[in-house]
Amino acid sequence: MANLIDQYHEASSRAGAGGRVPHHQQRAPPEPIGAGFINARLEDDTPIFNKQRISFTPRSSITHMCVANNILVMAMSGNILLRNDLEHHPDQPEELEISKSLDDSIHNIYLDPTGRHLIVSMKSTENFYLSRNSSKPRALAKLKGNQISAVGWNREKTNNTSTGEILLGTTKGLIIETEIISSEDSRFFQASLEQHVKQLSNLGKEQPVAVTGVVFEKGPAVTQGTHRYFIMVTLPGRLYQFIGCIPDSPEPPVFQHVFSKYEDVPERFLELPGNFGYSCLQFFHDSRGAPKSFAWMTGPGIYYGNIDMSGDYGEDSVTIDTSLIEYPGDEMEEAPLPLSIVLTEFHLLILYPNRLKAICVLNQQLIYDEGFPDKFGKLVNMCKDPVKGTVWAFSKSSVYKYKIIREARDVWQMYLDQEQFELAKKYCKDNPAHTDKVLTKQAEFFFKEGRYEKSAETYALTQHSFEEVTLKFIRLEQKEALKKFLINKLAGLKTSERTQTTMIVSWLTEIFLNQMGRLKEQDVLDQYGQLQDQFRAFLSTPRVKECVSDNRSLVYELIASHGDVEDMVFFAELMRDFERVITHHLQQDDYPSALQVLSKQDNTELFYKFSPLLMQNIPKETVDVWIAKRGKLESRKLIPALVQYDHLKYRAQGNEAIRYLEFCVQALGVREQAIHNYLLSLYAKLQPDKLMKYLNFQGQDPDLVCYDLKYALRLCLEHDHKEACVHIYSTMGLYEEAVHLALQVDVDLAKMNADKPEEDEELRKKLWLEIARHVVEKEKDIKRAMEFQRECDLLKIEDILPFFPDFVTIDHFKDAICTSLEEYNEHIETLKDEMEEATKSAQEIRTEIQSFRNKYTFIKAQDKCSCCGFPLMTQAFYAFPCTHKFHSKCLTEEVRQHLSASKCHRIDELQRKLSAKSSTPLHSVDPELAKQSQADKVGSCRCRHRSFGVVLPSEVWHWTGTLYSRCCF
Structure with missing residues (x-):
């Protein structure tokens, strides 16, 4: 099996010999692709201009041809037109007769870019119009006497029935404006197709000369409702430009607005000597329909340039980057005169009687040269379909079609040779190998010019050897360029290339640290700050952050080796290594910074670890952070940070501890006994005024209170908080102890606690008697003691009398004795009534029971x-x-x-x-x-x-x- 190179050469040998240029002008074979590209294929060697002879044998000679939007029209001798729809009916040409006069013949035919409108100019100065939907040509009566030699079609306003305003050039140098509308839509029912005919200019005043080309284009808006227009007109040796503004809704003649400004001024034109009596004007439009470039075939060569309608290059011209391209030929032989030209995006096709040549407009080199056999006759003319892009050439008996295949395939190389790198990249964006070659050349260009950082950025986009590029910058000690290359190279690495990523990140870290160290030693603080910001931004990028997360120990070692404490702390924060950061701040006694870092992270274990030290030094700020965290922290685990051993020395700490514990109890509803016990102990030690408020808030249900009753009692006894002890005794159900201690505080407090055992009347009575004894024996207040009878229904006068001293007279309690005796009498009467009622009820019950004993009932089987x-x-x-x-x-x-x-x-x-x-x-x-x-x-x-x-x-x-x-x- 043949290898790839053999297949390539075999394919090359099979390509037709036609159209080949000399060997030294052929494209070089594609270069091998650099590292990083796989499965790359060699460039297709199919010719750009692929010729095909149409299998068509005309009945008479072909004299003229035009094509637009796949509508092909051929003029035959005998005043016959053949119209062919190449898209829908390619094999069914339509034959149309223009004139039956044997003395007249077709001068030329003109087809608009849409293929809808056709103008036929006769040598007799008769002119005919044929629409796409009509098979009968109609005479243009108003134009009779003017032999049309060029037509400037309206690309914007044309439709099925109207050409819009168009410009006509004649063989006498006249410029005429008209608009052709088919009869069914003719305004005011006029018989003539031309709605108006107006001569705008006469370029043949000195000597009648044919207009060979007319093109007009609409430019950008100048003001609201007004647009800039330009009109280009060519004669055999002259090129005119007319530029002016036209309203959006003008009255005809429309182009009078442009030509009127040139009426009273000397003519301005470009004239090239040595014309051969005729010329050809061609335009190329981009994909949006805007004119991009033009070509004018003249005697000395082809005048080529680009079109710029912005007005930036002057008000009197729209042509830029113009040049004269000489006709290709052999110096030893006299070259024949060209017949016609066609302009494509990058090439000029030049038609000769026996061959077709193509020149690249970028480097003006001949890239295509093909002869035609004499047996089919000499070539007559050539035209291009402005919509489909196909090129057609014809002789009297043959028709040829040229299909342009990937015209821009080699453009990148031409731009590259001209060092126009951006254009080169534009035209090889679909080919990674070509793009890499362009980028490499561009990087080398920047390097030679000393633009090292720009070179580094470009090298990073290529597949050039990493080691070779880095050595280039190291040899020249271009650290900044090296750094830029590494950064950009890192950005282009794939996620899977972890080893390369780690290596570059480590290298860049070392470069940054070296540069910062050097600036710090030189005390260049402004530059140091800027570089430090760059370094930190570099570490913070997602790609780098992910890499250093897996290799943080290496980065820690690099930073530590340079003694850069600030960036060590920054990196630790970046890695969320908060324990290391907090430890650093605490070692520097920077407690606020430590607390700030602690507050920004969510690891609660770090709070429990560092809070004791922070609480000792900045208690208020620490508690503020705790409260801000609300329920995220377990208050029980913060108790070690709250505990203080010397409440006099650390009183502020204790007060802040109380504030936090109150927040836990009141806002968070914490019921853990340890929290409540410690809060109660702090109240007892530091804020006794809040102690009773807390105890009352907890209530007196021993099963519901959150603190340990025995611990609380011992603590209150230790600090001599008697009222609190009374409350706790009462909560524990030790009412005797509560009353006994309450009598040392307040009799009313004792009375309140004496009434609490509601179900144990004997105990209540005992407690009240103790209070009475205290009042009589300690306070000597006999009257107050006697009032206890009204406050407690269990006490009688006889219960209190034994407490009175012997010297007390009966006057002190005479009223009480009388009241007591009256109550006894009332009670005795009540008991007597109840006994009588009970006796009566018992008798009724016995009678009823006796009667029930004698009752019975019958039970039936059903x-x-x-x-x-x-x-x-x-x-x-x-x-x-x-x-x-x-x-x-x-x-x-x-x-x-x-x-x-x-x-x-x-x-x-x-x-x-x-x-x-x-x-x-x-x-x-x-x-x-x-x-x-x-x-x-x-x-x-x-x-x-x-x-x-x-x-x-x-x-x-x-x-x-x-x-x-x-x-x-």
Whole structure:
């Protein structure tokens, strides 16, 4: 199998010999692609201009041809037109007769860029118009007498029925404006197709001369509603430019606005000597339709240039970068005169009677030269489809089509040879190998000019040897350029190239540190600050940050080796190595900075580790940060930072600790006992005025308070906070101790605590007596002691009297004794009434019980259970005086729904006794049933879930076989 190079040469040898240029002008074979590119293919060697002879044999000679938008029109001898739609009906040409006159013939034909409008100029000065949708040419009556030699089509306003305003050049040098509209849309029903005909200029005043080319283009807006226009007109040896402004909605003649400014001034034109009686004007438009370049075929050569309509290069011209391209030829032989030219984006095609040549406009080199066989006749003319880009040439009997294939394939190399690197990159952007070559050449160009940093940036975009490039800059000690190359090279590395990334990052870090160290030694602080900002920005880029995260120890070592503490701290912060940063600040006694770093990170373990030291030095700021974190910190773990051993020395710390603990308790609702215990201890030591407020806030339910009662009591006793001790005693249920201690503080406090054991009247009385004794014996306030009778209903006068001293007279408590005796009498009367009422009720109950003993009921065989509806006598049952009857099982289940668990258990126990097969007589169970408060007050359930009435406690008949056994509940 042939290798790739052999295949390439074989393909080259198969290419047609036609169109080949001499060997020294051929393109060099593609160079091998540098490192970094794989699977690259060699350049396609297909010719740019691919010729194809059309299989067409005309019945008569072809005299003229034009093509636009795939509409091809050929003029034949005999005044016949062949119109062919190459896109839809390529094999069905339409034959049209222009004139039957044998004395007249076609002078030329002109087809607009859309292929809709055709003008035929006759040698007799007759002119005809043919629209795309018509098969019958129509005479242009108003133009009779003017032999048209050039047409400037309106590219903007043309449509299916109108040409828009167009400019016509004649063989006498006249410039005429007109507009052709087909008859069906003709204004005011005029018979003539020309809406207006106006001569605008006469360029043949001195001597009649043919206009060979007319082109006009609309430029940018000058003011609102006005645009700049330019008109280019050529004669065989002259080129005119007319530039002016035209309103957006002008009255015809439209172009009078442009030509009028040139009426009273001398003619201005470009004249080239040595014309051969005719010329050709060609324009090339870019993809947006804007004119880009022009070419004018004249005697001495082809005048070529670019078009700039901005007005930046003067008000009187739109041509820039113009040059005269000589016709290619052999110095030993006289070259024939060219017939016509066609302009493409990068090439000029020149047609001769027997060959076609192509010149590249970039380097003016001949790149294509192909002869035509004589058997098909000499070539007559050539034209280009402005829409499709195909080129057509013809002889009297043959038609040739040229397809332009990848015209810009070698343009990059030409721009590269001219050192126009940006244009070279533009035209090889789809080929990585070519792009790399251009970038390499550009980098070398910058390097030779001493623009090292620009060279470094460009080298970084290439696949050039990394080692070779770096050595270039190292040899010249261009550290800044080397740094720029490394930075840009790093940006171009793939994510997977970790080793290369690590190497470059390490190298750049060392370069930055060396440069900063040198500037610091030289005390150039401004430059040092700028470079430090660059270094930090470099470390902060995502790519570098990811790399150094995996190799942070290496970077730490590099920075430490240069003794750069500031950047060490910055790097640690960048790596979120906050422990290292905080430790550094603490070692420098810079507590605010340490706290600032601590506050910006979210690792709570660092708070627990460093808070003790921060709390000792900046307690307020530390607590502010804690509070700002709200519930993110576990307050229990901060207790070591809050604990202080000398509350007098660290009073500020203690107050801040209280502030934080209050925040935890009040704002966060913390209920941990350790927190509350420590807060209570700080209150007891530092802020006793808040102690009682806290205790009252906690309440007196021993199961709900958050602090340890015994610890709190011991602490308050230690610091002699008696009122707090009283509160704690009371919370613990030690009312005697609470009252005893309260009497040392306040009698009212003692009274309040004496009333707390509400369910233990004996204890309450005892506590009140103690208070009374204290008031009598300690305070000698007998009157106040006597008032205790009204405050506590348990105290009597006789309870207090033993506390009075012997010298006290009866006057002090006479009223109290009288009041007490009156209350005794009232109480005795009340008891007597209650006894009489109880005796009467007992008698009624005995009578009722006796009457129930003699009652009975009848049970029928068809009676049913009031609960389940099944026959009653199929199992044990209960019958009630209210006529309700229940199976014992149904009644039990019904009653269970309304009883507590203990009563349900009792029912199960009674049922087991009733069903036991023993000799226990039935009457021995009756007392048990009686004890259940009349069958657990079955009737009190009131049968909530049934329709039957209330079941009252009464006698129950229990069926036992054939006997009726009476059961009283």
